[in-house]
Amino acid sequence: MPEEEVAEEGVLNPLQPEIQDPLLKEIIEENDLQADPSRDPLEQPAPLPDPDEVVDCVVIGTGAGGAPLLARLAMAGLKVVALEAGPWHDPRKDFATDEKAQAFLFWNDERLSAGEDPIAFGRNNSGIGVGGSTLHYTAYTPRAQDDDFRLQRDFGVGKDWPIGYEDLEAYYDELEQFLGISGPKNYPWGPTRKHSYPLAPLPLNGAAQLMQRGCEQLGIKTSPAANAALSARYYQEGIGWREACTNRGFCQAGCNIGAKASMDVTFLPLAANYGADIRPNSYVTEIERDASGAITGVVYEQNGITLRQKCRNLFLCAGAIETPRLLLLNELALNSGQVGRNFTAHTGVQVWGTFPEDVRPYKGIPGALISEDTHRPKDADFVGGYLLQSIGVMPVTFASQAARARKLWGQAGRDYMRNYNHIAGINILGDCLPHDSNYLELAEEKDARGVAKPRIHFTAQENEKRMTAHAENIMRQIWGAAGATDIWAFPRYAHTIGTARMGRSGDDAVVDADGRAFDVPNLYICDNSVFPSALSVNPALTIMALSLRTADKFLEKAR
Numbered sequence: 001m002p003e004e005e006v007a008e009e010g011v012l013n014p015l016q017p018e019i020q021d022p023l024l025k026e027i028i029e030e031n032d033l034q035a036d037p038s039r040d041p042l043e044q045p046a047p048l049p050d051p052d053e054v055v056d057c058v059v060i061g062t063g064a065g066g067a068p069l070l071a072r073l074a075m076a077g078l079k080v081v082a083l084e085a086g087p088w089h090d091p092r093k094d095f096a097t098d099e100k101a102q103a104f105l106f107w108n109d110e111r112l113s114a115g116e117d118p119i120a121f122g123r124n125n126s127g128i129g130v131g132g133s134t135l136h137y138t139a140y141t142p143r144a145q146d147d148d149f150r151l152q153r154d155f156g157v158g159k160d161w162p163i164g165y166e167d168l169e170a171y172y173d174e175l176e177q178f179l180g181i182s183g184p185k186n187y188p189w190g191p192t193r194k195h196s197y198p199l200a201p202l203p204l205n206g207a208a209q210l211m212q213r214g215c216e217q218l219g220i221k222t223s224p225a226a227n228a229a230l231s232a233r234y235y236q237e238g239i240g241w242r243e244a245c246t247n248r249g250f251c252q253a254g255c256n257i258g259a260k261a262s263m264d265v266t267f268l269p270l271a272a273n274y275g276a277d278i279r280p281n282s283y284v285t286e287i288e289r290d291a292s293g294a295i296t297g298v299v300y301e302q303n304g305i306t307l308r309q310k311c312r313n314l315f316l317c318a319g320a321i322e323t324p325r326l327l328l329l330n331e332l333a334l335n336s337g338q339v340g341r342n343f344t345a346h347t348g349v350q351v352w353g354t355f356p357e358d359v360r361p362y363k364g365i366p367g368a369l370i371s372e373d374t375h376r377p378k379d380a381d382f383v384g385g386y387l388l389q390s391i392g393v394m395p396v397t398f399a400s401q402a403a404r405a406r407k408l409w410g411q412a413g414r415d416y417m418r419n420y421n422h423i424a425g426i427n428i429l430g431d432c433l434p435h436d437s438n439y440l441e442l443a444e445e446k447d448a449r450g451v452a453k454p455r456i457h458f459t460a461q462e463n464e465k466r467m468t469a470h471a472e473n474i475m476r477q478i479w480g481a482a483g484a485t486d487i488w489a490f491p492r493y494a495h496t497i498g499t500a501r502m503g504r505s506g507d508d509a510v511v512d513a514d515g516r517a518f519d520v521p522n523l524y525i526c527d528n529s530v531f532p533s534a535l536s537v538n539p540a541l542t543i544m545a546l547s548l549r550t551a552d553k554f555l556e557k558a559r
Helices: 022-035 066-075 100-105 151-155 165-179 206-218 267-273 319-329 395-406 410-417 462-482 540-558
Strands: 054-060 080-083 112-114 122-127 234-236 240-242 277-279 282-289 295-302 305-316 344-347 350-354 369-371 386-391 423-430 439-446 452-457 485-490 493-497 523-525
Touching: 054 066, 054 295, 066 080, 066 267, 066 305, 066 540, 080 267, 080 305, 100 122, 122 493, 165 540, 206 369, 206 386, 206 423, 206 462, 267 277, 282 305, 282 319, 305 319, 319 439, 319 452, 319 493, 344 423, 344 462, 350 462, 386 462, 395 410, 395 485, 423 462, 462 485
Parallel strands: 054 080, 054 305, 080 277, 112 452, 305 523
Antiparallel strands: 234 240, 282 295, 295 305, 344 493, 350 423, 350 485, 369 386, 386 423, 439 452
């Protein structure tokens, strides 16, 4: 019998050569994961938590309010768990350069709008996923000015904050350095800064250059804006290198290279490095208490399973809609009667014009140029003030606005959208006074989880109407001076603010100056719901500053 044939190694069963090209490696690995998704570490089921373990702190929400304090608490050595209603995202794979493909970043559960000026939700300062609404915020990060916190002192209406600029200044400094804020060397408004922005401004997009030209002719001072997007490669302590902005223009959606300082690439990796347990797809339904009223734990749904996490302290950072909703559902911290009350939204009217120049409104950082000359206008017939900023816009969003404001449908809409690359916009962010008719309540209608939907009532009051008219007039003048034709306004209200405000007394506020609930000793709230007034700037940087301050005050008490 002939000897058994032995296959020569490398002939019938050739050796697999090692692939050297990193791009080819990545493509092959990605194809393998698509063929077998169970190999993806992000798709692996998390081990079930120990139902008897008591952690030091549970943080609900991982956006601008939850992520910074989560990192601070973890760095102090505390056992902390973060519960996020949405999933983890892989920026390189999930954040496509496609406007409609990014809709999953918004909190799309139905919220009921009421009042004469019903608020739009979804993308309006409302996010879901690890990182919260910072995944799709536009990275616009001006500081509040010192008098923003003192409307009642200066005008006799509204409510003053129990803290001031001086209480947040050090945190503003810290955040700007940590996040790598791009901005001008000398910012012309507000208190003199102790530190300049760490990075130079991002390039001015087409709308910013036109706004600058119009403002110069009218004697309105402008400046490159502060943006939480890197104008150069930046080393972030505890994180590593982050890459510079490519001016892709998708700041209203997920940044796929990590240049935008969303929480998923800044504070959350830092928190995880110090042992924080971040649990995605975890929707909290119940907050448990003992006989004394202290919080003992939370119940949440994760991937169809009901779980319980015991804790010594709870930090509620779910935003100005979900935070009061949870408080009302669990009849928690209600003694002041202010939960759900004092809802405000920034006046945010936009003015658009058509220019002979090629503007390309989808390019570059959206809010590239700012003016705070209108912070407290001398000719104002209203309380508070507003800022002016240039804006970029994606085509689907702009087409929907043109249809809603100008009733441009069908052929008329198509004809107008042919001008899209020659369109430029300016908008404002203005203060808003709390009013009894503006509030959140639980509706009888239930959502898919069987939980009562929130209903938000909002009607713009006389102060907001006067501010909007004042701003629209100025913006029309700017565009006229810059050479625009076909100028029109799109009325809107931006951001969701208030509903669990801070104050000096539990008689008219939900939490104290440190974010601690007056009614519940181990409950802290930290998000835009605690704002006593809307402020005349974007809220993100101030939310983060409050988050760090709340963590520090808690740690001081704990020590």
